[in-house]
Amino acid sequence: MKPSAFAERGEKTWKEVEEALNELDGTRGIVPSASRLPTLFRQVCGDLSLAQYRMYGLVLCERINGLVIRGYGHLNRDRSDLMRALRQGVLEDFPLLVRHEWRLFWLMMACFWLPFWGIYLSSFHDVRWMTSLLGAEALDQLQQGYGEEGGFHEMRDNFGSNFEMFAFYIANNVGIDFRTFAGGILGGVGTLFFVVYNGLHFGAATGYVQQEADIDKFMEWISGHSSPEILGMIFSGMAGMRLGLALIRPGQRSRRHSLAKAANRAVKLLYAAAFLTTMAAVIEGFWSPLRLPVFLKYSFGCSLTLGLISWLLFAGKEERRAA
Amino acid sequence: MAKKLDTLQRIEIAEGVEIQLHLAGPMPRGVAFAIDCLVKAAILIVGSIGCGLIGFICSVLFGWNLGSGLGTGLMIAIAFGLEFVYSIVFEASRWSATPGKRIVGLKVVRTSGAPISWHQSVVRTMLRVVDWLPFFGVTGIITGLCNDRFQRLGDLAADTLVIYAEPGKPKVVASGGDGIAPFRPGASLTREDQGAIVQYADRFREWPARRAEELAEHLRGLTRVEGQEGVSRIVGMAQWIRGEG
Numbered sequence: 001m002k003p004s005a006f007a008e009r010g011e012k013t014w015k016e017v018e019e020a021l022n023e024l025d026g027t028r029g030i031v032p033s034a035s036r037l038p039t040l041f042r043q044v045c046g047d048l049s050l051a052q053y054r055m056y057g058l059v060l061c062e063r064i065n066g067l068v069i070r071g072y073g074h075l076n077r078d079r080s081d082l083m084r085a086l087r088q089g090v091l092e093d094f095p096l097l098v099r100h101e102w103r104l105f106w107l108m109m110a111c112f113w114l115p116f117w118g119i120y121l122s123s124f125h126d127v128r129w130m131t132s133l134l135g136a137e138a139l140d141q142l143q144q145g146y147g148e149e150g151g152f153h154e155m156r157d158n159f160g161s162n163f164e165m166f167a168f169y170i171a172n173n174v175g176i177d178f179r180t181f182a183g184g185i186l187g188g189v190g191t192l193f194f195v196v197y198n199g200l201h202f203g204a205a206t207g208y209v210q211q212e213a214d215i216d217k218f219m220e221w222i223s224g225h226s227s228p229e230i231l232g233m234i235f236s237g238m239a240g241m242r243l244g245l246a247l248i249r250p251g252q253r254s255r256r257h258s259l260a261k262a263a264n265r266a267v268k269l270l271y272a273a274a275f276l277t278t279m280a281a282v283i284e285g286f287w288s289p290l291r292l293p294v295f296l297k298y299s300f301g302c303s304l305t306l307g308l309i310s311w312l313l314f315a316g317k318e319e320r321r322a323a
Numbered sequence: 324m325a326k327k328l329d330t331l332q333r334i335e336i337a338e339g340v341e342i343q344l345h346l347a348g349p350m351p352r353g354v355a356f357a358i359d360c361l362v363k364a365a366i367l368i369v370g371s372i373g374c375g376l377i378g379f380i381c382s383v384l385f386g387w388n389l390g391s392g393l394g395t396g397l398m399i400a401i402a403f404g405l406e407f408v409y410s411i412v413f414e415a416s417r418w419s420a421t422p423g424k425r426i427v428g429l430k431v432v433r434t435s436g437a438p439i440s441w442h443q444s445v446v447r448t449m450l451r452v453v454d455w456l457p458f459f460g461v462t463g464i465i466t467g468l469c470n471d472r473f474q475r476l477g478d479l480a481a482d483t484l485v486i487y488a489e490p491g492k493p494k495v496v497a498s499g500g501d502g503i504a505p506f507r508p509g510a511s512l513t514r515e516d517q518g519a520i521v522q523y524a525d526r527f528r529e530w531p532a533r534r535a536e537e538l539a540e541h542l543r544g545l546t547r548v549e550g551q552e553g554v555s556r557i558v559g560m561a562q563w564i565r566g567e568g
Contacts, residue, residue: 001566002566003565025417041338042338045336045339045340046340048340048341048342049339049340052340052341054565054566055517055518055564055565056565057521057524057525057565058522058525058526059525065342068342069436072336072338072342072436073432073436073438076435076437076438082441163393163396163397164393164395164396164399165396166396167395167397167398167399167400167403168396170399170400170403171399171400171402174403175403175406175407178449179452181449182449182450182452182453183453185450185453185476243480256470256479260479260480260481262480263480263481264442264443264446264482266446267442267445267446268442
């Protein structure tokens with residue numbers, strides 16, 4: 001068959017597909033012509049392989065190729081229900097995933113808490129180490145917030161400054177989470193660095209306040225938001241290590257394939273990290289500066305921590321796969 | 324053959340046919356990135372003016388003093404949104420492209436050619452931080468040049484490709500032989516050779532005449548003629564292969 005005859009024969013179908021695709025391009029929903037699309041699409045696929053095999057030339061092949069790509073895109077459109085996915089993710093998939101990845105979880109806990117306690121305990125020996133680790137500016141801020149004469153209540157006198165700090169915590173802490181994750185692609189080294197660094201940093205701040213300022217004010221301040229914040233960091237660390245391990249130990253797969261597969265899994269941990277860190281920022285921005293009895297603040301922090309622990313331990317059923 | 328000659332990515336889809344994606348290299352992607360930077364800068368400027376105005380209006384009309392922190396806070400939120408949310412949302416949207424990519428005519432797809440999911444969009448965007456290192460996206464460019472699909476680290480992890488959005492418009496003006504009669508090649512040709520000849524006929528109008536002749540010269544053994552005549556003969560053979568005439 002001549003190319004011209006082939007084009008003439010196919011033209012009607014191609015036009016129809018083109019119109020259906022144009023209509024679909026303009027909407028998120030479904031248009032009447034869409035019901036014919038699968039049938040038409042298979043015809044166009046047949047036309048494409050014929051045209052390619054018979055070498056009908058660039059113009060014809062490219063036109064049909066374009067139709068197939070567009071049709072393929074529409075037929076494979078992601079139509080998953082975001083809210084449903086979210087609910088299932090929070091209540092079932094995520095806690096299961098964390099329990100499944102318990103080794104990474106404890107690895108990250110160790111990477112954070114060992115440096116934390118190490119540097120904190122060393123503050124009893126010599127507090128100058130904190131000074132060199134944190135820098136003068138951070139020490140100043142710690143003195144302002146938790147020092148004898150200063151106090152974090154005085155620093156936050158209106159809604160605006162609360163909001164500013166809230167936005168700052170989000171941008172800063174969630175940004176650190178994301179970088180912790182991204183650092184995983186360097187064979188996990190970037191992730192380890194960020195987690196250990198954070199452990200040192202928090203440990204040094206705690207140690208410095210313990211020695212030179214008022215540790216009670218400090219505890220009151222961090223009681224609310226510390227558990228979601230640290231958990232968020234641990235999760236982003238786990239996500240990053242997933243990436244790194246996929247490169248270091250790809251198993252039976254090629255590194256490329258292994259990385260893509262690990263990223264798909266890791267990103268769920270990252271969602272949880274972003275969620276927890278945002279939650280921490282809300283608490284730190286608006287709850288922690290409130291002038292409330294210390295007892296109330298501690299109970300809030302404790303119940304939040306217990307809630308998070310039981311969520312990780314008990315949510316989701318292990319046997320779901322059998323169903 | 325296209326695999327050797329072109330930046331085409333052939334993918335076999337479930338229907339059993341091969342589609343050809345036109346991969347975008349570092350250059351168009353760099354341009355798209357630069358445009359995105361301009362767009363973000365514009366949003367940031369408009370946002371800061373807007374924040375200032377809101378604060379001003381609140382204090383003058385209603386006498387509310389929200390404190391300067393509110394404006395600063397909003398600015399931080401906007402900057403954060405631009406760094407991460409911007410590309411995630413745009414690339415996971417129906418466009419499959421940030422405004423910059425859309426202007427340049429690019430699009431992000433799965434390696435299978437299907438539209439990308441939210442997960443993939445998130446992974447790509449997060450890893451941009453690493454791809455940027457140490458400066459100007461050097462890591463991303465080097466990684467892209469080290470594989471055959473121009474995938475930066477983010478693309479590799481997310482399993483995505485950046486392609487030209489409208490592959491249906493080749494730069495060739497027209498197919499057909501301009502009235503050149505089909506000519507039967509004097510020897511039997513492999514499919515690959517046939518393909519090369521057909522592609523030559525499809526494209527020779529893009530090149531200067533001298534270049535077309537120079538290429539035709541390589542087929543001297545087959546065409547047995549020189550110069551412009553050799554070109555027409557190859558086009559004639561393409562006509563014959565296509566079954567035209």
